[in-house]
Amino acid sequence: MAVTLSDSAAARVANYLEKRGxxxxxxxxxxxxxxxxxxxxxxFVDTIDESDEVFVEKGVTxxxxxxxxxxxxxIELDFVKEGLNEGFEFNNPNMKGECGCGESxxx
Amino acid sequence: xxxxxxxEPGQSAAPHEHKLAVGIDLGTTNSLVASVRSGSAKTLVDNxxxxxxxxxxxxxxDSIVVGEDAAQQAVTDPENTISSVKRLMGKSFSxxxxxxxxxxxxxSASGQPLIKTVAGELNPVQVSAEILKAxxxxxxxxxxxxxxxxxxxxxxxxxxxxxxGTKDAANIAGLNxxxxxxxxxxxxxxxxxxxxxxxxxxxxxxGGGTFDISVLRLNxxxxxxxATGGDSALGGDDFDHLVVDWITTxxxxxxxxxxxxxxxxLIQAKQAKQALTDSDTVDITLAxxxxxxxxxxxxxxFDELIQPLVKRTLxxxxxSLKDADISKDEVLEVVMVGGxxxxxxxxxxxxxxxxxxxxxxxxxxxxxxxxxxxxxDVLVGNKPDSELLLLDVTxxxxxxxxxxxxxxxxxxxxxxxxxxxxxxxxxxxxGQTAMTIHVLQGERELVSDCRSLARFSLxxxxxxxxxxxxxxVTFQVDADGLLSVSAMEKSSGVSAxxxxxxxxxxxxxxxxxxxxxSMTYAQEDVTARMLAEQQLEADRVMESLIVALQxxxxxxxxxxxxxxxxxxxxxxxxxxxxxxxxxxEKEIKTVDKLTQDFAARRMDASIRKALxxxxxxxx
Numbered sequence: 001m002a003v004t005l006s007d008s009a010a011a012r013v014a015n016y017l018e019k020r021g022x023x024x025x026x027x028x029x030x031x032x033x034x035x036x037x038x039x040x041x042x043x044f045v046d047t048i049d050e051s052d053e054v055f056v057e058k059g060v061t062x063x064x065x066x067x068x069x070x071x072x073x074x075i076e077l078d079f080v081k082e083g084l085n086e087g088f089e090f091n092n093p094n095m096k097g098e099c100g101c102g103e104s105x106x107x
Numbered sequence: 108x109x110x111x112x113x114x115e116p117g118q119s120a121a122p123h124e125h126k127l128a129v130g131i132d133l134g135t136t137n138s139l140v141a142s143v144r145s146g147s148a149k150t151l152v153d154n155x156x157x158x159x160x161x162x163x164x165x166x167x168x169d170s171i172v173v174g175e176d177a178a179q180q181a182v183t184d185p186e187n188t189i190s191s192v193k194r195l196m197g198k199s200f201s202x203x204x205x206x207x208x209x210x211x212x213x214x215s216a217s218g219q220p221l222i223k224t225v226a227g228e229l230n231p232v233q234v235s236a237e238i239l240k241a242x243x244x245x246x247x248x249x250x251x252x253x254x255x256x257x258x259x260x261x262x263x264x265x266x267x268x269x270x271x272g273t274k275d276a277a278n279i280a281g282l283n284x285x286x287x288x289x290x291x292x293x294x295x296x297x298x299x300x301x302x303x304x305x306x307x308x309x310x311x312x313x314g315g316g317t318f319d320i321s322v323l324r325l326n327x328x329x330x331x332x333x334a335t336g337g338d339s340a341l342g343g344d345d346f347d348h349l350v351v352d353w354i355t356t357x358x359x360x361x362x363x364x365x366x367x368x369x370x371x372x373l374i375q376a377k378q379a380k381q382a383l384t385d386s387d388t389v390d391i392t393l394a395x396x397x398x399x400x401x402x403x404x405x406x407x408x409f410d411e412l413i414q415p416l417v418k419r420t421l422x423x424x425x426x427s428l429k430d431a432d433i434s435k436d437e438v439l440e441v442v443m444v445g446g447x448x449x450x451x452x453x454x455x456x457x458x459x460x461x462x463x464x465x466x467x468x469x470x471x472x473x474x475x476x477x478x479x480x481x482x483x484d485v486l487v488g489n490k491p492d493s494e495l496l497l498l499d500v501t502x503x504x505x506x507x508x509x510x511x512x513x514x515x516x517x518x519x520x521x522x523x524x525x526x527x528x529x530x531x532x533x534x535x536x537x538g539q540t541a542m543t544i545h546v547l548q549g550e551r552e553l554v555s556d557c558r559s560l561a562r563f564s565l566x567x568x569x570x571x572x573x574x575x576x577x578x579x580v581t582f583q584v585d586a587d588g589l590l591s592v593s594a595m596e597k598s599s600g601v602s603a604x605x606x607x608x609x610x611x612x613x614x615x616x617x618x619x620x621x622x623x624x625s626m627t628y629a630q631e632d633v634t635a636r637m638l639a640e641q642q643l644e645a646d647r648v649m650e651s652l653i654v655a656l657q658x659x660x661x662x663x664x665x666x667x668x669x670x671x672x673x674x675x676x677x678x679x680x681x682x683x684x685x686x687x688x689x690x691x692e693k694e695i696k697t698v699d700k701l702t703q704d705f706a707a708r709r710m711d712a713s714i715r716k717a718l719x720x721x722x723x724x725x726x
Contacts, residue, residue, distance in 0.1 A: 012145075016113055019147040026113065043114045044146060080110060084154060084249035087110025087144070 002073050003028070003055050003062050009079040009088060010058035017044070017060075024048055025061030028077065028090075029068040038071065040090055110251065113145035126255040128285065128487035129246045130293070130479025133238065133259055133273065135193040136315050138162045139473060140242040141480035142250060148297070148480040150473045151249040159472065160245075163190040164237045166226035173241040185209040187224045191316075192238075194339075195220055195231040197269030232272050236279035243282055256285040258483040260475050263289040263321045264335045266502070267548075267560070267607065271589055285486040286586050291321035292330045293478030294444045298466050301328060306439040307431075311457055311465065313420060314445035316342040320424050322431040322438075329523050332502065333431035336423045341416060343380075343447035349412045350376035350404070358393055358400035371395075383409050384449050410452045417456050424460060441465040446472045501526070505582055505590060508545035508554045510535050510646075511639035517582045520550065529581040535647075537654065538570040542578060546592050546607060551624060552632035553639070560607045565594045567601040573650070634688075641691045645683040648695055649676055652702060655709060663708045675701050 005013070013026050025048075029041035045063050048054060053069050055062045064072055076091040129151070132139045137159045141150040150158040157175070165177035165188040172180075181188045189210055195203060200214035211223040221228040239259075246254055261273055270287055277284045288296075291310035295301060300308055305325050312319040319337040323330045351372045355364070364372065375391055382389040383406045393400045428435060441461045447453060448471045457465050469477060501524055506516035509532070518528050534542065542565045549557030568576055577597040584590050593604030652672065660669050675698045682694045 013113070016145045016147055027116070040111060041114075042111045043116050046116050082110065082251075084151065084245065085110055085251040086249075087112050089110055 002069075002075075003057055003064065004076045005057045005060060005062070006076065006078040007058070009077045010060050012079045012088075013060045020044060022046065025054070025063050027063045027065075028072055028075070029065055030071045041068070042088055115146065126487040127246075127250045127252050128256045128258070128480075128483035129242075129250075129254060130288075130476050130481070130483045131239065131242055131257055131259045132290070132293070132473075132476035132479060133193065133235065133261070134162055134314070134475075135191050135317060136162055137472070138238055138242060139476035140246050141473065141476040142246065143480050143484035144250075148477040148484070150476055151245055153245055160238070160241060161190070162193065162238050163188060164192070164234050165189070166224040166229070168225050171226070171237055173237050181209075186211055187226075189222055189224070189229075189234050192222075192231050192234040195222075196235065197266065197272040198231075232276045233279060235273065235276035239277055239280035239282060243280055254282065256283045256483060256487045258286050258288050258293075258479045258486065259284060260288050260290045260293045260479050262319060262335075263291050263332045264319075264502075267589060274589070285483055288479055288482055289321075289330070289332060290444070290475050291319070291323055291332075291335075291442070293475045293482065294442045295323060295325070295330060295440075295478065296481055297469055297474045297478035298440070298442055300325065300440055300442070301330070304439060307333070307433050307437050308440045308442065309424070309428075309438050309461065310442045310444060311420070311424065311448065312337075312444035313447040313453060314342050315344050315447070316340070318342060318420050318423065320420070320427045322427050322433060331523070333433065334427040336427035336430065338419065338423060341419060342445075343450075345416055346380055346413050346447065346450065347373055347376045349416075350379055350409065353404065353408070353412060354391060354393070354402070357402050358398060360398060379404050380409070380450070384451060406451070413450070413452060417453055420453075421456060421460050424457075435461055438463070442474070443467045444471050444474050501584060503548050503558075504550055505560075505584070506547050506557075507580060507592075508543075508547060511643040512554045513636055513639050514547050514549070514552060514554055514557050517580070518584060522584075524584045525586045527581060527583040529579050532578045532580055533574050534568065534571065534576045534578070535573055536650065537573045539573065539576070540568045540570055541566040542568065542594070544580060544592065544594050544603075544605075546590070546605070551628065552636040556624070556628070556632070560590070561592070561605050563592075563594075563603055563605040565596065565601065565603045567599065568596045569599050571598075573647075638686055638688045638691075641688045641695075642683050645679055645691050645695055648698060649679060649683075652676055652698070655705070659705075659709050659712065663712060664705060668705070672698075672702055672705065 017023050017026070023044040023046055025045045027041065027043045027045045029043075030038045031041055048063055049065065051066050052063050053066060055064070071094055072092065074093045078089045078091060080086065080089050127142070129140050129142045130148075139150050139158055139160065141148055152158045153160070160174045161178040163174065163177040163181060165172045165180050165184065167187065177188055178190070181190060186209070198220065199218045200212070200220045201218065203212065203220055205212050212220045213223055213228060215221050215230070219230055221230055222234065243254060243257070257277065259273055259277060261270055265273070273287060274284055291312065294310050294312070295308050303325070305327070308323045308325060310321045310323065312321070317337065317339050318341045319335065321335045322333040324333050354372055354376065375393070379389045379391055383404070388403050388405045390401065390403050438461050441457060441463060443454065443457070443465045448457075448467065454465060454467060501518055501520055501522050504516045504520040505518040506514045509515045515530070517530050518526060532542075544563055544565060545554070545559065546561040547554060547557040548560050551557050565578065568578070578594055579597060580592065580594045582590065582592050590607040591604060592607065593602060595602035653676070656669065656672065664672070679694045679698050682690050
């Protein structure tokens with residue numbers, strides 16, 4: 001399995017999708033931008049494209065386009081709380097460096 | 108490591124560009140802050156897990172405490188602990204019943220109320236700013252970043268002064284206000300009604316201490332407030348007191364109870380009330396040294412106790428529908444707001460009254476904050492292709508004073524805001540170089556019956572004949588309902604402007620009264636306006652005749668003719684002072700007829716003068 005979701009991340013995503021009331025799943029991706037070269041994408045999915053890889057992990061449909069998959073193979077998505085803040089965090093084995101804020105990274 | 112949120116398809120922000128925005132429900136008793144994260148709006152909690160912040164501020168010599176900790180000191184340090192400051196917002200000192208406020212109030216030089224504390228004299232805006240600061244700090248920490256903007260909710264009946272006060276408080280707290288949003292509108296947005304069918308929506312808001320009913324109409328994505336009503340001293344706390352009375356009677360408690368006992372009873376009552384939301388009966392136990400009693404309160408009994416109060420809210424609903432000229436079956440949706448709408452009897456009776464199931468799926472304590480958060484998320488630009496840009500409307504017409512003590516309306520009431528309207532005015536006298544612009548709010552025809560908002564002067568108008576100057580007056584109401592007025596003389600470009608920050612408040616009753624008066628006195632108003640207009644016309648005729656006589660009377664008129672005209676002016680002057688509109692009109696006609704010949708001769712003379720020395724070819 002190339003993509004893993006922590007239990008808390010899977011539960012959150014399922015919850016958000018249910019609240020949104022529509023959507024085929026969760027898209028993970030990367031785009032070139034940001035201070036360290038690449039930035040993560042985390043979006044709801046309404047339509048799945050032909051170029052997408054589709055995984056089902058802990059009941060959640062995870063969609064990654066083939067181009068991004070190169071950077072994301074083996075990635076783990078976690079949902080964490082830091083004080084009052086909460087959100088998703090990527091643990092990417094491919095990553096070699098990231099900017100101070102962690103919103104972008106390089107491989 | 109920044110924590111990420113799930114975005115809408117194709118809407119992922121570039122790193123560091125996601126804009127943070129929150130919605131704030133700045134309530135009388137409690138306040139909340141909410142934000143949209145990963146597509147869903149949620150209230151933000153403090154580090155003890157509570158999302159409700161009591162709207163209480165306590166000042167000590169060297170610190171300011173906001174929320175629960177302040178509320179707990181309300182009994183021991185009432186003078187320096189300020190609660191329900193929202194009730195003072197935008198009010199003048201004379202508007203306030205000081206006996207009902209536990210704090211010491213003094214009047215400022217400008218007539219505003221100031222609250223005396225150990226930290227000095229504070230105005231309500233400063234106190235509200237402390238509540239906003241506390242909420243903003245929580246939001247900044249929860250969202251791990253600076254806030255780009257906030258949406259703050261205000262009651263639909265808040266007037267310009269109260270809205271401006273709220274905005275000032277936000278500025279003091281260092282917040283960028285994207286918009287002030289009406290509370291019932293926010294609740295409707297939380298249920299997604301803004302994207303739904305167009306029509307009438309009723310918002311029933313029963314909180315701890317206040318009851319508000321608002322009738323809104325959704326039209327082309329705009330919520331128009333048709334009517335508001337309610338009772339500022341009716342809420343869930345009154346239910347608690349009724350249960351306390353019941354326990355007192357059942358347990359056979361006699362005489363005045365100690366403060367501690369009263370407090371205990373109130374806590375028991377509140378718990379019993381809340382328990383009855385989900386169960387049919389609740390056991391209450393008083394095990395004390397002085398009294399040992401056990402009883403059980405059934406929901407049927409509780410319903411019987413609160414029935415009269417619920418009925419009162421429905422009467423207010425009926426009145427508001429009548430004010431809005433809406434029948435019950437025209438109401439598409441009923442939105443329930445406020446913790447007390449959890450009481451089953453309230454839901455049942457409201458459902459019966461409107462003959463439909465009211466909307467209750469969103470936590471009624473949080474629904475306003477959630478709607479504000481959704482709106483904030485849209486306004487800050489996190490949904491660039493958003494279909495909705497929500498608008499509100501002006502509650503009363505805005506206009507200015509014209510000659511004759513009349514009000515010229517520039518922006519009519521119920522115009523959707525933001526709006527800018529311009530109108531051209533001119534000078535009344537020859538050589539007039541200044542003009543006073545008196546900004547008014549209201550529906551009546553005469554200045555004295557409307558509310559004066561501001562007054563400013565446009566000076567430096569170049570001297571011209573009466574009526575030759577073009578003065579463009581622009582009224583602009585921004586998205587928060589705040590007015591700025593500017594005036595510009597077109598030929599010279601001289602201009603002046605003012606931002607209206609009304610110095611005293613206008614309650615919802617007064618707005619309602621002003622509207623009612625405009626209906627009641629419609630006939631009188633029209634008569635008064637027509638008289639004033641006729642008087643003005645007489646003044647204009649006399650003014651120009653006098654000037655003409657001075658210039659050409661001697662050369663163009665015989666002595667007899669001049670005397671005749673002068674006499675006619677005298678008569679017109681006398682009649683003009685009276686209030687017989689028809690007589691004035693008749694006399695103006697008489698003067699007009701009498702002077703026709705004079706006017707013709709003046710015309711000839713000026714043409715001759717213009718043609719003198721010119722050859723026919725040139726003409």
